[in-house]
Amino acid sequence: MRPQFLHRSLGLLQRVPNRSFVPTGLGRRSLSSSPRVPDFAFAFDIDGVLLRSSKPIPGAADSLRYLKEQNIPFILLTNGGGKHETERVAELSEKLEVPLDPSVIIQSHSPFAELAGALENKRVLIVGGDGDRCRQVAERYGFKNVITPGDIFMANPGIWPVSKVFRSYYEQFARPIQNPNQIDAQDPSRGLKIDAVFVYNDPRDWGLDAQVIMDVLLSSEGVLGTISEKNGQPNLPNKGYQQDGQPPLYFSNPDLWWAAAYPLPRLGQGGFREALEGVWAATTGGPSKGVELKKNIAGKPYQATYEFAEHQLMRNRSQAFGGAITQPLRNVYMIGDNPASDICGANTFRSIHGSEWHSILVRTGVYRGGEPAWVPSTIADDVQKAVEWGLKSSKW
Template sequence: MITRIPLRTLVTSVVSRSGYSARRNFKTTAQTIPQAHYNVVFDIDGVLIKGKKVLPQTHRALGLLQSNNVPYIFLTNGGGLKETEKAEQLSKRMGIHISPDQLILSHSPMRELALKYEDSNVLVVGGNGSGCRHVAEHYGFKHIVTPEEVHAVFPSVCPSSAREARSVPLAEKYLQNVHRPVEAIMVFHDSVDWGRDLQVVIDALTSRGGYLNTIKTQKELHITPQTVPLYFSNSDLVWSNEHPTPRFAQGTFRTCLERIFEDMTGHRLKYTLYGKPMTTTYQYAEAVLNRIAPTHLGPDGMPKRRSVYAIGDNPYADIAGANGYGWNSLLVKTGVFQPEGDENHHTHPATAVVEDVEDAVRWIISREIRKEHPF
């Protein structure tokens, strides 16, 4: 049975009475109110922000959490920037202080791969300009090449690309990596040039020993079809912005890549997924929560079970991931999920379906109050 939010009066707003300032943080609030023993995890696109617009319910929702000293973090399948850069960007857009320690991007858990591929030449895909290259360098990858750089050195690699190849001198500092064998492929963010990026990734996957501009024979492809390992930072097929219907995301790019690879080799593409709804991402998020909000101890001196509420707009990512990890899930109607009426999602039903993020936060606080003070 679907859980519904009857009215916004479920929880009396404390924002106006507390003189809430969006720039308050947990430390200032904690001076007067004990830290709550439950946590909230926000998706961003379609929940707090839609395209370039901050949704009006966002500030009220965050205000309620701040006023009740509820620790919260942001867990998004977005990316393309370093966590410090994205936190600064969101802080300016939303008018609040967001610490990089509160922010998990789709590629944040991929930081661990830098230990495995520290000295390997890695093809990093996605995003505008050198953003994802800088992310990879920040994580500790030492040898990086991007499709844009490959295109700059070899303009004929994708003659139909809508983007003009940069002149070779602009890519000279990376020329050595373009000629080195690719030892892993990592899609950090959505592609901005699908034709070029699909071509370069397929070239690397079907190459001889990872050397671009080479290709295995059909016999070789039949025996060992995939030359290098492939990683994706998320599996979202679509995402929500100002457009009235959802837009293609990284998962759609992956679907195209799978079909091309299978048609060329007769084999299924092998890859590793990160981001929501993958367990590795939720384990990473739990570790972040443990750092910013240590677990409370019960009367017996043992850690109390933490209640975590994940708020999202994508049933296949936000809700499936939260449900699978044992968290409570709240599904808003301001993003990808657009039901006809009040029904829950049929495949990945949420703990509660709500209108927007403010309703979600009010539902959470009300539930926790009832748990502490049952009628």
């Protein structure tokens, strides 16, 4: 199913004076002298491209200012998350000293907002992120009944006794579960039922989160404390696993690595998923025994995420020029630091609108040199050089 747009207002990008960035070999072009609508746009990753450990990468702010001054559309397409889009864009605006509108950012879990209607009154388990910030994001998306592994642990610490060292952490945000006995109820009609599991951001307590997710996936109809009698039945599809009304499992970010303050890349949400799949395989027999972990993965490099981003980009472009655009969007330059997500996604994306996406790999993040797993259209030292390449390619 093709993702739809998030229901949020789309403001025009604010125009600010360009302070210093002028592409090499190109003169400054004012809006008054250039009435034509650009037939190209940019998409930026954030971590490792615009920021490194929350600090602006040289040239990033000036590049965005230039695009805003020229009214060239762009979008920030990140596999990061854990905060609402309005909060994230406010932080970026402050760090980069460039006013940005929430309509220009798409995080890994942004498409989950489209599922809120169907799951509005269902109980969803939200995993990952600091404290219960991801719960707050989900509630702002429209989910009404949201619980976290921390809630479950505080109601019944026996579900993962190793997490007792995190008790003071969970006490800060856990919400009470009305009947804690529901967590270990053997009767499905009396237990705590989970209708969907979402990993919104990198988990902090991998052990607890993996245990709770495993309990739900092995349960009968998503009821904690139960175990499905269909598990391991050789005559059933997937040997009976996830064939008994268990809830769907969603991951928002497939990245194995991400660029942090440490000089080497750090494990991301993709690392947690790989660990969970390892436990699943050890428990069920895994692919070698004909059992897979059924899951849904959003984020880059997946087609649906790029479709979601392109629709948002085109909508922003239309609004920025008063909706009277006859010229199609021909080229989009995706600037990223991760070959496995940014470059792979741009290279494999097929636009239903006929736009061509070009990948530009920068050296300021995950990519450390050498032959990348996915070969980009070009490699640039940093985001400013990448923007210059895109502008020259489009003869701007």
